[in-house]
Amino acid sequence: MGKKKDKNPENPEIDLLTVFSRIGDFFEWINTLLFRTIRFFVKNVIVVSVLMIVGIGAGYFLTKVISRFEQKIIVAPNFKSTDYLYSKIDFLASKIVLNDTLFLKSIGIEKPSEIVSITIEPVVDVNNLINKNGENLELLQLLSQNGDLKSIIKETTTNKNFRLHTIILKTVGVVSPQNTVEPLLKYLNASSYYDxxxxxxxxxxxxxxxxxxxxxxxxxxxxxxxxxxxxxxxxxxxxxxxxxxxxxxxxxxxxxxxxxxxxxxxxxxxxTSKTIIEKGMVLNTKNSKDLKGKLIYILPLVFVGLFVFFSFFISFYKKESLKANLK
Structure with missing residues (x-):
């Protein structure tokens, strides 16, 4: 009977020993991997340091040379032309995505290749949205029952009721009112109907x-x-x-x-002297949220990561080639 118990594959003592053995092998593998990683960086400390310095320098250079700027133009559409304004901005955005520099030049923009994107959003002012008679108050209360009031206000169906809107233009270089903003506003006001x-x-x-x-x-x-x-x-x-x-x-x-x-x-x-009248502008603000502002930190990590990848790839290739030759 004792022999049968020893040969029983479902013996819990044997299972626990196997589990502990595998856990020990896992930690041993972790220790080995950690040691090899440390040894690799100690062995290649000069190369890694050079790559870090080069990455920081390249990131700093690109941040200075290829910085993105944000232009904000506050406008007020007259004669119930808000839908017209938004459709015009959407059309311009599609031309920028298609990189149609010929069209952008035709409307007077001097450096169309430097324009990255164009968007428009309302200047949210709930006090003006809720007029003196309170006609919009009940509407907002009804809409807010099915969602957050802040998000509802910013929806396309609601945001066109605001008086002021901000056109946001992102560029890779500085612009001036003469070479970008004025041609843009002139294009937005080009409408025979609204004229x-x-x-x-x-x-x-x-x-x-x-x-x-x-x-x-x-x-x-x-x-x-x-x-x-x-x-x-x-x-x-x-x-x-x-x-x-x-x-x-x-x-x-x-x-x-x-x-x-x-x-x-x-x-x-x-x-009301123009269909789309400009109320103010803030030009050439550096976009700190842009990826290019973080290149000084990203590029060093990318360079070192590529070096580590190719080093391990070459090492793996050599070992497998040696095994293949021995066979």
Whole structure:
């Protein structure tokens, strides 16, 4: 019976010994691998040091010479032209991906090969999105029930409701307003439909201003006539007249109101002078998130990694060749 128990392959003592033996072999393999790795780097310390220095130098050079820059142009689309603006940017983005430098040159961009990408995003302003009547508040509350409010605001269906938008242009070199931004804005404003719309809108505003200015001139005429007729009266007589003519105060208030409206109309006329009007720009900001900014750290590791790979490959090839020759 004892012999049968010794020959039993399911003996747990034998299984535990096998497991511990394999664990010991694994740790022995780890120790051997660690020792060989350390010995390899000690043996090739000069080569590894040179590769590290070369990698750092190459990364620094590429970071300085081939740096990417970010251009931000804040624009306001007028006449409900937000969809038009986004479609134009998408079209330009496709031309950049296709590297269609001929088209980009045709719209006035001097160095189209230096443009990496173009995108557009809204300037998120919830206060302006929720207007005074609160018409958009209920809509946002309803949409936020099915997701995060911040992400919903940035969705394409929502972001076009914002007044301001930022065009983000990434380039491999510095740009100037004359050679890049102005041609871009000119291209975005090139629309026969919106040109006619802009002309009609400008005429309407101008006519409105003229009408209000004519009304103010009539009011001034009335006030001048009053001053001329009753200017020679005594102070007591003027006071009595002012008290009896209560409508004079309303006339003066009407003039002030018209003056304020004219000021607002002139601002509106300026803000709507173009279909896509530029509100500000920040040019030639270095993109610190770009991969090229990290090349100074990546290239040394890449060079050393390639050296290690080829060294082990050559060593493996020599050993296998020796085995093949012995056979």
């Amino acid at each position: 006619v719309y802009n002309t009609i809108n400008s005429k309407n505003i101008q006519n409105n201003i003229k009408t209000k200015e004519a009304t103010i001139l009539q009011i001034d005429g009335i006030l001048n006539q009053f001053s001329g007729t009753y200017g020679k009266l005594s102070n007591n007589e003027k006071l009595v007249y002012y008290n009896e003519n209560l409508n004079l105060d309303e006339v003066i208030k009407t003039k002030d109101s018209l003056s304020k409206e004219i000021g607002k109309l002139k601002i509106e006329q300026y803000n």
